[in-house]
Amino acid sequence: MADPIHQFEIHKIFTLGHIGNQEIAFTNSSAYMFGAVAVVSLLMLGGSAGRALIPSRFQSVAELSFEFVSNTVRSSIGEEGMKFFPFVFSLFMFILTANMIGIIPYTFTVTSHLIVAVALALMVFLTVLLYGLYKNGLGFFKLFVPHGIPIYILPLVTVIEVISFLSRPVSHSVRLFANMLAGHITLKVFAGFVTSLSALGAVGIFGSVLPLAMTTALTALEILVAFLQAYVFTILTCIYLNDALHPGH
């Protein structure tokens, strides 16, 4: 039976160099990252190449992506949040494209690796922290002291707020990573049943219809999850950025 973990393995393609003892390699993961960047660039630049007043389908996709993310940013952060629009747009399109590419059989899913999800989440976390401090100075820490809380439970609430703030990158990254990982493992397991059952002869081939149907249904679900996780990541990014801009609850 096919190993469901095999799809997550990282293979070196060539060595880029060394940092200390650590080899820095261009891996299959790197290739898929740049592949995602290429797809997004192609979609956005190719789609807008015509600059048509009445958009073609291709151009519509580029425009829809633009408007979808810009509406999300504008509705959750407001007009002044539009300076983060390129950042949020890059995040959304990168995650969405990487997730969608991952659904294609035999491909590698960049976002199913913890370190990539952590890098994405930490990038957001640090942006919120640094921009929040730069914009509001020490007023940023008002984020941890909600208004209208009785003074005797304020210390407790503040501790909880600090912990919840610090745990944000964890939940933010693990949500994405775990969803992608679990989905792909499940898909692979059910797809593996199809091959192992059909190796059992006529009855097996007949029986393998069930896991095949399951795989098909799961693939549809995974497409939904791929979009949904990209969207959830983006929405949470917007909510966190909103805290950086308006820390006073």
Next chain:
Amino acid sequence: MAEGQGKSKGADHGTAAHTAADGGHKASFPPFESNTFASQLVSFAIAFGLLYLIVSRLALPRVGGVLAARQQVLDTDLNEAAKLKADSDAALKAYETELANARAKAQAMATEVREKLNAEQEAAKAKLEESLATKLAAAEQTIATTRATAMGNVHSIAADTASAIVERLTGISPDAGAVNAALDASVKG
């Protein structure tokens, strides 16, 4: 599972430098293989940085420009349409005003003509009545004159008759003045 291990071994071979740090033990769960983290982070930093540059410098300004241009065209067209509608409304209003004016004018003219005709008719009628009245007055005058003459004649005849009767009865010719006075008194009485 043997197949999977074989594949893992192949992978280990491919990432020899990576697994070297791992102590060469059997493949762990790939997403938790920390020796691949540095490579992924470097790739991710370069890829995401590149994407950010392309998106912020090229893609978004271009798509945003297309959308803004479309919005502008839409706004211009809508304004144009609103202006044309206002124009047509104004024209309609002007037409209605004109129509109302024309109608009022026609009515005024009709009234004027009617009044003029009425006045002419009235005048003709008045003239006719006047002439009739004049004629009537003249006729009445004639009748009165004739009657007065006749009455005067009656008076003299009565005086003559009275004188003759008195003369015949008394043999005395009465004084004309007395007869006249007596006649007048009897006429009055």
